[in-house]
Amino acid sequence: MRRRIKKAAVLGAGIMGSRIAALLAGVDIPTYLLDIIPKELDDQDVKKGLTKESPEFRNKLAQMGIRNTIGTRPPAMYIAEDVKLITPGNFEDHLPWLSEVDWIIEGVVEDLGIKKELLRKVEPYMKPGAILSTNTSGLSIERISEELSAETRAHSMVTHFFNPPRHMKLLEIVPGKSTDKDLLSFVADFCEKRLGKSIVFAKDTPNFIANRIGAHAVIGVMRTMVEDGYTIEEADAITGPPTGRPKSASFRTSDMVGLDTFIKVAQNVSDNVEDAAEKEAFAVPQFVKQMVESGLLGDKTQQGFYKKVAGPEGSQIYALDYNSMDYVPQRKPDLPILDELRKVADPATRLQTLVYSEDRAGLFAWKTLKRMLLYCAAKVPEIADDILSVDRAMRWGYNWELGPFETWDAIGLRKSVERMEKEGEKIPEKIERMLVSGRERFYEKRDGRSYHFDFGKADYVEIEEKPQIILLPSLKERTKLIKSNAGASLVDMGDGVACLEFHSPNNVIDSDVIQMxxxxxxxxxxxxxxxxxxxxxxxxxxxxxxxxxxxxxxxKEWDSLELAIRQLQRALMAMKYSEKPVVAAPFRMTLGGGCEVCMAASMVRAHVEAYMGQVELGVGVIPAGGGCKEMLLRATDWVPESIPSAVPGGTKPDLLPYVTRVFETIAMAKVSTCAQEARGLGFIRPHDKITMNLEQLLYDAKQSVLNLVKEGYRPPRPRDEIRVTGRTGMALLELLVYLLQGGLYITDHDAVITKKLAYVLTGGDVDHNTLVTEEYLLDLEREAFLSLCGEEKTQARMKHFIETNKTLRN
Structure with missing residues (x-):
């Protein structure tokens, strides 16, 4: 019988439990969210007239968990309607609901006794074959499930989501000794395709992979800071982007996680390993323990390694002086090399430059990286079968640009080991044997294929390529490049499908991209x-x-600018009316011209995290590549030409409400927070598709092309009878602009821009219900764009954006 997951239950409505429920609801899986019953009525409950038997009181914590997923930043829900698929309940009244579900995810507090007791109560209600997983971040699945029946243990595993579950791609799956292997494969496949996760299989060891390495790395930073007299600000400045880590670096990340949580993670390793040196490596510095005792837990208490202090000139960030345990105004570290490294895009180059510099930043980076690298080498294969799993876990779970072994390759294995030996470090035997055999890299590429070094086999092993994951660099290495320039390339994907790849700086649309x-x-x-x-x-x-x-x-190169816009319009129109299907595959930021590219395509196959919008107003112009035209068509195309009435031939439906909606979307520079919302805003259409897993997006887009071909694709017919609202619509939109300007909701220059936008969307100086062509609307877009480019305040907006990457409201 084919296994399916139609309904799920999440046990525990805290931050992680409620957000996992939101993720499941977001992929259309009805989910029960259960938690404990509060012990006592509070004042609000009494005011509402609730009793201890009231369902609202008994389900209070689950309901609170659901509410806490709404309006979070970053969003836990894809769209607000998803909440309807989550049903709140409690552990005392609603465990019988579990007999309906296919997957139960336990996500209560990280306490072994509490988890075991809950699962003992849950087991009698599980339907045969149901999956039982725990979202523990580091406790043993064998210990958690040891009192369950053999059948239930065969269906049990760890599914460790990272926070926030919607946005973090890593899912660590940890099987127990008796977990059914086919079930394990099913869960991994389901989570990859349906939930969009990238899977790493870990071993049942304390904290698994990512939290084991991550906690060790942060404690190493803390120790080096104290030993060598660095400040918290200096440590964060060094261990952020310069070392290929997120901007939140070490201490800001710890504040976000919570210091009490961090200590528990570290303590879990220390309590469950035998080696005395490893126990010591996970011992948290005394000042951190003192912080927890004083309630300085990070964001949850609004003070940790950093805190925000209100002052007469606004809020200011203070940092902890761990020697005096007082907060002092945040100081910018005097580390000149870091300013130079900001100009370096390649993380490997940044790392190599930093760790071999002899200045204060370089010495700190070297010492902390050295500790982390030696530890990682010692832990394979104890915590993971191979180095690939370790690197993926740290990239996907901690957002490192390079995993530990990729980092070692970046700084040079032999060179770094020689330095470590000079400093008296003990090098793991496996690393020594590797170097003696002449292997000086953990990763190699040959003939377009990638290999990693396997310690057990003492040789390189090819990294398995899944058919659903298409890597454009790999295709280009295999001579699949058709043509290329500085801004874009055309690559053969196989099966008669080509891929147009943008690779200009930040993937902007420049003259090279337009040409390609x-x-x-x-x-x-x-x-x-x-x-x-x-x-x-x-x-x-x-x-x-x-x-x-x-x-x-x-x-004032108006002719060349006009030509560039015209070329963009022509390129997108050629795409729209191409004899062959064109499928756009947007993901993350898809703004301005990027959004116009998608709207010109035959079909869109968007990643779920597609942040789409026409944001040109922020730099003082309006969309001019056909964005206004396409949004207008999408908003009005479905409206019938006439509606039955007593008038012969019927009457024309009013287009103004739909034109106004488009006007607001563009004028307010609305950007979707996900692909589903992009559909609601009109950037993608009802028949366009959404892919959950970013790594599979190009494969899915290719399949969409092949499906269109199989169905006998025919391009649309050019539009030469587009009904516009003309001067009537323009008057209404001008009134709206006037009211917004009068209420100080928009600036005077915003008003100038939005009037130009209104002129384009209503079809210019024509009568109501005039029929126009696409080319006519494109001419209006181009003329408005050029006119606005001549405005001094538009040029000021552009200049500000170029210099700061922020918009100016002048």
Whole structure:
């Protein structure tokens, strides 16, 4: 019988439990969220007239958990309607509900006794074959499940989600000794495809992989800081982006996690390992223990390693002086090399430059990295089968740019080991044997394929490539490159499908990208079945190259700027009306011109985390690549040409409400928080598809192209009878602008821009219900864009954005 997960239950409505429930609801899985019954009525309960038997009181904690998922930043829910799929309950009244569910996820407090007691109560209500998993961050699945029946243990495992579950891609799966292997494969496959997770299989050891290495690394930073007299600000400045870590670095991250939680994680390792040196390595510095005793727990108590202090000139960040245990105004570290490293995009180059510099920052980075690297080498295969699992866990779970062994490759294995030996460090035998055999890298690439070193086999092992994961760099290494320039490439994906890949700085649309768009459509029409537009950068596309536009406007190069816009419009129209299907695969930031590219495609296959929007107003212009036109068409296309009435031929439906909605979307620079919301805003259509797993996005987009071909794709017909609202619509939108300006909701220059936008969306100076063509609307877009580029305040907005990456409201 085919296994399916139709309904789930989450036990524990705390931060993690409620957010896991939100994730499940977001993929259309009805979910029960259960928690304990509060002990006593509080004042609010009494005011409401509740008793201890009232369902509202008994389900209070679960209901609170659901409420806490709404409006969080970053959002826990995809869209507000998802909450309807979560049903609150409690452990005393509603355990019989568990007989309906296919997957039970336990997510209560990290206490072995509490977890075991709860699962003993749960087991009698489980339906045969149901999956039971625990979201523990480090406790043993064998210990948690030891009192359950053999059948239940065969269906039990750890599924360790990282916080926030919607956004963090790592899921550590830890089997017990008797976990059914087929079930394990099913859960991994389900979580990859349906929940969008990247899976790492870990061993049943304390804290598994990511939290084991992560806690060790942070404690190493704390120790080095105290031993060598660095400040908290200095340590965070060094252990953030310069070492390939997130901006929150070590201490800001610890504040976010909570110091009490961090100590429990570290203590779990210390309590459950035998080696005295390893116990010592996880001993938290005394000043951190003192902080916890004093209630300085981080964000949850609004003071930890940092705190925000209100003053007459606004809030100021203070940092802890761990010697005096007083807070002092945050100081910018005097570490000149870090300013230089900000200009270096490649994390491997940054790391190598930093750790081999002899200044204060370099010495700190070297000492902390050395400790972490030696520890990781010693723990394989104890905590993971291979180095690949360790590196993936740290990249996916902690957002490191490079995992530990990738870091070692970056700084040079032999060079770093020689330095470690000079400093008296004991090098693990496996590393010594590796170097003696002439292997000086943990990873190698040969003929477009990747390999990692396996300590057990003492040789390189090919990294398995899943068919659902298409890697564009790998394709290009295998001579699949069709054509390329500085801004974009056309790559053969196989099966008659090509991929247009943007790789300009920040994936902006510049002249090179526009040129490659046109050439790609022509090439595909001649030699391929269809085209995917996608890439594997940080973002799909953040819009047009503002710097190019600004320079042209400053130099009054109006003819060249007009030509560039016209070329973009032509390229996107060629894409829209191509004989072959074009599928856009947006993900993360898909703004301005990037959004216009998607709207010109035959179909969109979006990653669920697609943040789409027409944000041109922020730099003083309006969409001019067809964005206004496409949004107008999408808003009004479904409206019938006439509605039955006593008037012969019927009457024309009023388009103004739909035009106004488009106007508001563009004028307010609305950006979706997910692909589902992008659909609601009109950036993607009802028939467009959503992919949960980013790594599978290009594969899914390719399959969408092949499906369109199989179905006999035919391009749409050019539009030459688009009904517009004309001067009537313009008057209404101008009134709206006037009211917003009068209420000081928008600036005077916002009013200038939005009036231009209104002029385009209503079809210009024409009568109500006039029929116009697409080319006519494109001309209006282009004229409005050029006119706004000549405005001094628009150029000021562009200049500010280029210099600060922030918008200016002037």
């Amino acid at each position: 768009m046109g050439e790609s459509v022509a090439e595909v029409e001649e030699n391929f079945e269809g085209l995917v537009i996608g890439n594997q950068g940080t973002n799909f596309c953040v819009g047009a190259d503002v710097r190019q536009v600004f320079v042209a406007a400053q130099n």
